[in-house]
Amino acid sequence: MDLQPITYSESTTADRPWLASRHGLDTPLTVTLDIALFTSGTHYRPSSLLQQRNTFLAGIPLGRITATGLYGPWDKAATDGRATFTGVLLAEVPFAPTSTRAGAALLWHGVIAVAHIPGGLNPADIAQSTAQIHFI
Template sequence: MDIQPYTSTETLAVGRPWLMSMLGIEANETVTLDLSQFDENLHWTAPTAYQSDRKMKSGIPLGKITASGLYAPYAAVTNEVQTLTVTGSPTGGTFTITWSGQTTAALAYNATAAAVQTALENLSNIAPGDVTVTGNAGGPWTLTWGGTQLGEDVAAPTTTSSLTGGTTPAVAVATTTAGGAATASDGTETFKGFLFTEIAFAPTSTKAAAPLMVHGQIDPSKLPVAFDPTDLPAGSNSQFVYKA
């Protein structure tokens, strides 16, 4: 049998820091999750020596797969991803990054990703968590936007180069993933509600019954998965009040 009965290990006071009030719990619906669509760490935790079941986290935003009728993680709008690439093989010098009218301190030609991220976060219009920078020292660096820019079509930064050596060195900017577009077309791009409680399921299960919360008051900043209610597309469930 591939359907695991719904079980909960939570109490009303534990495990749901995202829930602002119990308003609407009578409106919960029982749905079936497609467990193959959920990821370890992001959505569920692995079994331990003392607990053989996996634990699906409460508060996961869900959508409904049209073809199967099963529920899976809500495929939120995409986050903007940009790359900065040093060209011309410089051997020294610096460059700056300008975003939304503000310019970073000078960065070395062989700056680390951490240094680039820190320089961006030092701008007053970029808060920690708004952008994550990865890559090798000297680039290319990948800028993945989130936080207040979650799901937004983020304007590309510009750069000013004082790089030296090499051949006409510069820092090129490219958008590799445009923010704001839906990531799916299978039905999960439409938000249906939140997984109301943590549930336990066996590693061999492919499906699990679960309570879908369709009405209530939510603090999005405390959900286990990044979620920006202002980015919900037309037709999504709107029976929620979100903390400002």
């Protein structure tokens, strides 16, 4: 039997069509996502035979869960704190299919092109916000 190590590299390009300005990119907040609150296919790409990891989509609107301090998808009807818009997920986040939490970067200050937010976002629906986001 001849076992040889295999080396490979992977490169990706950030896909953020919703980002309308570089303003705020130097001040993201580090947050922890509660994976159980997100939906496969809507908020993240599920793993496949070739890619053994799930990947959150950049640009997902987020809210902070009051009781735990974790973050989940913003939901104007949520009663756990996520009704307050805190910003958007700055970059794609890969995570193992069995993970319950994932570290991420929150863009809380900047300019966003609303038409390109994954899943859509109507700024008129945001009643409460801790973010300093300008929507165009």
